[in-house]
Amino acid sequence: MSIAAEMNAMGAAARDAARLLRESTNEQRNNALHAAAANLQKRAAEIVEENAADVQAATACGVSSAMLDRLKVTADAVRAMARGLEEIAAFPDPVGRELARWRRPNGLDIARVSTPIGVIGMIYESRPNVTADAGALCLKSANAVILRCGSDANRSCAAIHAALVDGLREASLTEVAIQLVKTGDRDAVGMMLGGLDGAIDLIIPRGGKSLVARVQAEARVPVLLHLEGICHVYVHEKADPAKARAIVLNAKMRRTGVCGAAETLLIDRAVLGSLGVSILNDLLAAGCEIRGDEAVGAVFPGAKPAIEDDWRTEYLDAVIAVKTVDGIEGAIRHIETHGSHHTESIVTEDEAIAERFLAALDSAIVMWNASTQFADGGEFGMGAEIGIGTGKLHARGPVGIEQLMTFKYVVRGTGQVRI
Amino acid sequence: MSIAAEMNAMGAAARDAARLLRESTNEQRNNALHAAAANLQKRAAEIVEENAADVQAATACGVSSAMLDRLKVTADAVRAMARGLEEIAAFPDPVGRELARWRRPNGLDIARVSTPIGVIGMIYESRPNVTADAGALCLKSANAVILRCGSDANRSCAAIHAALVDGLREASLTEVAIQLVKTGDRDAVGMMLGGLDGAIDLIIPRGGKSLVARVQAEARVPVLLHLEGICHVYVHEKADPAKARAIVLNAKMRRTGVCGAAETLLIDRAVLGSLGVSILNDLLAAGCEIRGDEAVGAVFPGAKPAIEDDWRTEYLDAVIAVKTVDGIEGAIRHIETHGSHHTESIVTEDEAIAERFLAALDSAIVMWNASTQFADGGEFGMGAEIGIGTGKLHARGPVGIEQLMTFKYVVRGTGQVRI
Numbered sequence: 001m002s003i004a005a006e007m008n009a010m011g012a013a014a015r016d017a018a019r020l021l022r023e024s025t026n027e028q029r030n031n032a033l034h035a036a037a038a039n040l041q042k043r044a045a046e047i048v049e050e051n052a053a054d055v056q057a058a059t060a061c062g063v064s065s066a067m068l069d070r071l072k073v074t075a076d077a078v079r080a081m082a083r084g085l086e087e088i089a090a091f092p093d094p095v096g097r098e099l100a101r102w103r104r105p106n107g108l109d110i111a112r113v114s115t116p117i118g119v120i121g122m123i124y125e126s127r128p129n130v131t132a133d134a135g136a137l138c139l140k141s142a143n144a145v146i147l148r149c150g151s152d153a154n155r156s157c158a159a160i161h162a163a164l165v166d167g168l169r170e171a172s173l174t175e176v177a178i179q180l181v182k183t184g185d186r187d188a189v190g191m192m193l194g195g196l197d198g199a200i201d202l203i204i205p206r207g208g209k210s211l212v213a214r215v216q217a218e219a220r221v222p223v224l225l226h227l228e229g230i231c232h233v234y235v236h237e238k239a240d241p242a243k244a245r246a247i248v249l250n251a252k253m254r255r256t257g258v259c260g261a262a263e264t265l266l267i268d269r270a271v272l273g274s275l276g277v278s279i280l281n282d283l284l285a286a287g288c289e290i291r292g293d294e295a296v297g298a299v300f301p302g303a304k305p306a307i308e309d310d311w312r313t314e315y316l317d318a319v320i321a322v323k324t325v326d327g328i329e330g331a332i333r334h335i336e337t338h339g340s341h342h343t344e345s346i347v348t349e350d351e352a353i354a355e356r357f358l359a360a361l362d363s364a365i366v367m368w369n370a371s372t373q374f375a376d377g378g379e380f381g382m383g384a385e386i387g388i389g390t391g392k393l394h395a396r397g398p399v400g401i402e403q404l405m406t407f408k409y410v411v412r413g414t415g416q417v418r419i
Numbered sequence: 420m421s422i423a424a425e426m427n428a429m430g431a432a433a434r435d436a437a438r439l440l441r442e443s444t445n446e447q448r449n450n451a452l453h454a455a456a457a458n459l460q461k462r463a464a465e466i467v468e469e470n471a472a473d474v475q476a477a478t479a480c481g482v483s484s485a486m487l488d489r490l491k492v493t494a495d496a497v498r499a500m501a502r503g504l505e506e507i508a509a510f511p512d513p514v515g516r517e518l519a520r521w522r523r524p525n526g527l528d529i530a531r532v533s534t535p536i537g538v539i540g541m542i543y544e545s546r547p548n549v550t551a552d553a554g555a556l557c558l559k560s561a562n563a564v565i566l567r568c569g570s571d572a573n574r575s576c577a578a579i580h581a582a583l584v585d586g587l588r589e590a591s592l593t594e595v596a597i598q599l600v601k602t603g604d605r606d607a608v609g610m611m612l613g614g615l616d617g618a619i620d621l622i623i624p625r626g627g628k629s630l631v632a633r634v635q636a637e638a639r640v641p642v643l644l645h646l647e648g649i650c651h652v653y654v655h656e657k658a659d660p661a662k663a664r665a666i667v668l669n670a671k672m673r674r675t676g677v678c679g680a681a682e683t684l685l686i687d688r689a690v691l692g693s694l695g696v697s698i699l700n701d702l703l704a705a706g707c708e709i710r711g712d713e714a715v716g717a718v719f720p721g722a723k724p725a726i727e728d729d730w731r732t733e734y735l736d737a738v739i740a741v742k743t744v745d746g747i748e749g750a751i752r753h754i755e756t757h758g759s760h761h762t763e764s765i766v767t768e769d770e771a772i773a774e775r776f777l778a779a780l781d782s783a784i785v786m787w788n789a790s791t792q793f794a795d796g797g798e799f800g801m802g803a804e805i806g807i808g809t810g811k812l813h814a815r816g817p818v819g820i821e822q823l824m825t826f827k828y829v830v831r832g833t834g835q836v837r838i
Contacts, residue, residue, distance in 0.1 A: 019755070023779065096778070104800055108789060115781065117811050201811050222641065222812045243834035250836035336438070358829050359515070360442065362534065370527060370832030379837065380828070381523055392536050392620050392825045393641045394813040406811045409799070410777050413789030415662035417669035418798065 003185050010146055011196025013176040014119045017144035020174050022116055026093035028171055029139055033089035036167025037082040040132065043163045044078040051128065051156040058152050066257070070127050073156055081132040081160070088136045088384055094401050095142050109412040114405045116142040118201040121192045122386070123148045123215070125207035128156035134204075134386050135164045135178040141404040144177050146200070148192060150207070151184035158182070189214070195221040204399070206387050224399060225391035228314035229259035229342035231372040234331040234357065236348035237268040241275045243369055244347045248279050250371040251345065253286045257316050259388055260343050260375030264311060264321045266331045272324055273299045280322065288318045295324040311338040328353055332360050339363060341390050343375040364389060364396040422604050429565055430615025432595040433538045436563035439593050441535055445512035447590055448558055452508035455586025456501040459551065462582045463497040470547065470575040477571050485676070489546050492575055500551040500579070507555045507803055513820050514561050528831040533824045535561040537620040540611045541805070542567045542634070544626035547575035553623075553805055554583045554597040560823040563596050565619070567611060569626070570603035577601070608633070614640040623818070625806050643818060644810035647733040648678035648761035650791040653750040653776065655767035656687040660694050662788055663766045667698050669790040670764065672705045676735050678807055679762050679794030683730060683740045685750045691743055692718045699741065707737045714743040730757040747772055751779050758782060760809050762794040783808065783815040 001009070021029075040047070051073040058071055094114060101111040120143050124130045131147055138145035149157040161180040168175050181188050193203060193215060203223045205215045215223055233251050235244045251262035267276045272295060280290055280300045290296075291310050292303035303322065310321040311334070325331045328346075335344050345367035346357040354368040365375050365388075377385030377398030385398040395403035420428070440448075459466070470492040477490055513533060520530040539562050543549045550566055557564035568576040580599040587594050600607050612622060612634060622642045624634045634642055652670050654663045670681035686695045691714060699709055699719045709715075710729050711722035722741065729740040730753070744750045747765075754763055764786035765776040773787040784794050784807075796804030796817030804819040814822035 022781065102800065104798070108793065108798075110799055118781070216639065220635065222810065240834065246834060246836050254837055354831075358831075362441065362537070363827065365828045365830060367830040368832060369834050370830055371836045373837040374527065374830065374832075374835070379523070379527075380529055381521065391641065396825060397828045406815060408782065409784045409816045411784060411786040411789055411793065412773075412777075413787060413793075415659065415665060415788050416793070417665050417790045418673055418792040 003183055003187055004191060006183070007181070007188055007191040008197050008199075010179050010181070011119070011199030014144040014146055014179060015199045017174045017177045018116065018118045021139075021142040021144060021177055022095075024142060024173060026095065028173055029142065030089040032139060032167045032171035032173050033085045033136055034167070035170040036136070036164045037085040039163035039166040040078055040082040040085070040160065043159060044075050047073060047078050047156065047159040047163070048075055050159040054153055054156045061152075063152070071153055071156070073128050077129060081129050084133055084384055085136045088140050088401070091140065091383055091401055094140065094405050099407055106416050107414060108416055111410045112407050113410050114407050117404060117406050118143060119199055120145045120404065121148070121196075121200040121203045121221075122146070123189055123192060123203065123205045123207070123211065125150035125211060128153045128160055130206065131157045131160040131180065132164065133384055135161070137384060137386055137401055137404060139177060141401050143404055146179050146181065146192065146196075148181040148189060154184055190218055193218040193220065204386055222394075223391075224389050224395060226259075226387040227340050227342070227390040229261070229375070229388065229390075230264065230312060230314050230338065230340040231260060231262050231342055231375070232264045232266055232331075232335050232339060232344045233262045233372060234266040234325070234328075234335075234344070234346045235268060235271065235275065235279065236328065236331075236346055236350065236353055237270040238350040238353065239271070239275065239347040240349050241278065244275055245279055245282055247345065247347055247369065247371050249282050249286060251373055252283060252288060252320050253318065254371070254373045256318050258373065260372050261316065262320065262345075262372050263314055264323060264338070266323050266325045266334060267296075269295065269324050269326055272296070276300075283320060286318075288320055290320055290322055292322040293324055296322045314340070328356060332357065335361060335363070342388060343367065343372045345370055345372050422602055422606055423610060425602070426600070426607055426610040427616050427618075429598050429600070430538070430618030433563040433565055433598060434618045436593045436596045437535065437537045440558075440561040440563055440596055441514075443561060443592060445514065447592055448561065449508040451558060451586045451590035451592050452504045452555055453586070454589040455555070455583045456504040458582035458585040459497055459501040459504070459579070462578060463494050466497050466575065466578040466582070467492060467494055469578040473572055473575045480571075482571070490572055490575070492547050496548060500548050503552055503803055504555045507559050507820070510559060510802055510820055513559065513824050518826055525835050526833060527835055530829045531826050532829050533826050536823060536825050537562060538618055539564045539823065540567070540615075540619040540622045540640075541565070542608055542611060542622065542624045542626070542630065544569040544630060547572045547579055549625065550576045550579040550599070551583065552803055554580070556803060556805055556820055556823060558596060560820050562823055565598050565600065565611065565615075567600040567608060573603055609637055612637040612639065623805055641813075642810075643808055643814060645678075645806040646759050646761070646809040648680070648794070648807065648809075649683065649731060649733050649757065649759040650679060650681050650762045650794070651683045651685055651754050651758060651764070652681045652791060653685040653744070653747075653754075653763070653765045654687065654690065654694065654698065655747065655765055655769065655772055656689040657769040657772065658690070658694065658766040659768050660697065663694055664698055664701055666764065666766050666788070666790050668701045668705060670792055671702060671707060671739050672737065673790070673792045675737050677792065679791050680735065681739065681764075681791050682733055683742065683757070685742050685744050685753060686715075688714065688743050688745055691715070695719075702739060705737075707739055709739055709741055711741040712743055715741045733759070747775060751776065754780060754782070761807060762786065762791045764789055764791050
């Protein structure tokens with residue numbers, strides 16, 4: 001079978017699965033999630049072994065240690081995946097919820113009711129655990145999913161996927177509810193972006209710039225965008241020094257590889273030589289490289305000079321760009337010009353200034369006196385997530401169970417006709 | 420200036436306008452709407468005159484009388500547009516509404532707050548009143564909009580647009596909040612679909628199949644789809660005969676040119692020869708052409724034979740396709756196979772059957788014992804609308820003020836860092 005025929009057959013199977021899932025019960029889907037969790041534990045040794053083969057091949061290809069780190073799956077990581085599935089199962093049924101209901105003067109009873117989107121195409125790179133997370137989130141939300149992992153993680157993902165399919169089978173749900181693209185051929189990605197003959201309702205890409213660029217150029221179906229997180233912390237002149245030091249250090253250094261990590265620090269000129277220097281000392285002591293503008297260099301000799309590119313770079317590493325600004329308008333202008341509309345935080349004790357920052361910025365998440373590392377579905381109390389959406393449509397911020405739903409209107413009448 | 424330079428300049432101006440609108444007040448936007456309504460009245464004679472020139476040119480080109488009908492603007496129609504603007508102004512402020520707010524165990528206060536989408540690109544054909552409706556809905560929702568009308572309506576739309584700009588000016592809002600593409604060059608549409616160098620956040624197309632096909636092929640930015648409305652009425656064997664006759668006649672014949680008009684009638688075989696014949700007699704007496712399957716032809720000689728294409732044709736005319744089905748599963752299967760996921764209605768007194776129909780179908784609007792002609796934002800109590808969305812993402816069903824909004828998360832802390 002050609003790749004095109006194979007992919008279109010997967011699309012048709014997913015479409016059928018979506019129809020069945022739409023009428024499945026929450027209990028059936030939870031049964032499948034519990035069974036999948038048990039099967040992940042049962043297959044842990046096999047998953048770790050298959051992963052070792054992926055890691056070995058990647059090592060032979062000379063990939064970076066950061067990438068190897070993301071590829072690696074330990075027995076602990078398998079346990080964490082299984083736990084994640086149990087947590088997703090514990091969430092309430094997202095299907096058929098009445099989001100609103102009202103009655104019209106003519107007696108028509110109108111309800112807005114949550115329904116699954118249908119078929120999700122998930123395209124991701126590295127991190128094999130996305131197979132379990134995304135598969136489970138889609139199943140819980142009664143969506144069929146076609147998963148396409150990076151080819152360097154093929155064996156790991158196939159082993160994890162097998163445990164999910166075991167779970168579907170044991171719960172008597174269709175096994176094609178969660179499909180994994182087997183071929184490493186990159187044409188498969190293009191076919192998914194084309195929609196597989198109308199089968200795919202939504203593409204969710206998770207990966208680096210080249211994947212995102214390809215998706216934006218080729219997608220013929222709606223996309224839930226996850227751009228990079230060029231997150232800012234703005235230290236206002238009326239910041240509480242202790243809060244500012246703790247928040248900046250945490251926002252940058254707690255984990256540098258997450259999309260909610262701060263990449264640029266904006267400091268009011270009025271406090272640059274005082275609080276600013278303390279903050280930069282903290283960062284330097286924690287092993288962070290500092291790239292500052294001229295004013296920063298003048299008060300902090302440990303800083304390297306920042307170039308224009310630094311203001312729009314997602315380092316995902318122990319590096320921070322530091323820019324001096326003259327008050328909140330300068331901070332807002334910098335973020336609007338260089339940001340990626342992900343997450344921005346202001347540190348200040350001045351409520352009016354804080355509210356201005358929160359209102360003026362058009363990012364998915366805006367914060368006051370809190371670390372940008374809270375940009376996470378779990379931390380928001382929304383449960384597991386597929387990522388942080390940076391687009392404007394449908395879902396912004398954490399994309400979890402609720403964001404994988406759409407709705408329809410249900411109108412109940414007693415014979416009404418329109419005048 | 421080249422068309423590309425001109426269009427990109429419009430995009431940049433719209434992006435700036437969106438920034439200003441985001442921080443405008445509801446009162447300012449309402450002032451502009453009231454002033455625009457007054458200016459529409461003031462310019463009524465000019466609008467009708469410009470429209471007459473468009474109609475004359477279209478007549479000379481030999482366009483159909485149905486199209487001329489949609490193009491025509493009377494003084495009454497101008498008054499209706501002005502009234503529409505006043506009604507839109509009367510709606511509550513959609514910006515900055517707290518859609519949800521909760522507190523996390525660590526004290527973080529998280530709110531989901533409504534915000535404008537940004538810049539809307541509206542591409543439409545004929546019906547010049549869309550200029551006023553879409554312009555006003557976007558302004559009320561604090562979105563900047565770039566309007567591109569069909570070239571046959573250019574002079575009418577320019578005259579209407581001038582009244583909107585007068586309103587913006589009188590309310591001291593930026594005049595580029597509502598822009599109209601002046602060139603008739605079809606390349607302008609392609610440029611809008613390309614996003615005007617990142618300026619456009621959302622494309623809303625309203626038009627025929629060729630426009631929709633072009634948008635689906637070329638759009639590089641999110642699209643709010645409005646496909647055709649192949650709406651079904653299903654008369655179940657337990658239908659109340661009086662309700663069934665009234666609903667089918669209304670759903671098909673009240674206005675045949677609206678997207679919520681019924682195009683296909685499904686009748687249970689058990690009642691085809693009795694209630695079915697009465698319904699078909701009603702339709703025929705009202706001037707409706709009937710295209711039926713074999714069973715229909717056998718009991719109703721006035722029917723022409725339906726061909727396969729009839730099941731997927733949006734007539735927008737006094738024609739109906741009639742198909743015999745064996746119970747609800749046959750009806751659901753037919754709709755899922757041939758429908759456009761717009762609006763479907765079941766007529767029955769059996770509640771369990773009705774609920775099965777409402778749950779099983781994946782259309783934007785599903786109805787029980789009501790005419791499909793209620794598929795309309797005004798009839799839903801949601802106010803004026805740009806159209807009925809048939810896609811799955813962001814908004815389905817009526818697209819009005821609320822559906823032109825997105826949201827962001829506002830997180831208020833007291834110095835929290837993530838562990």
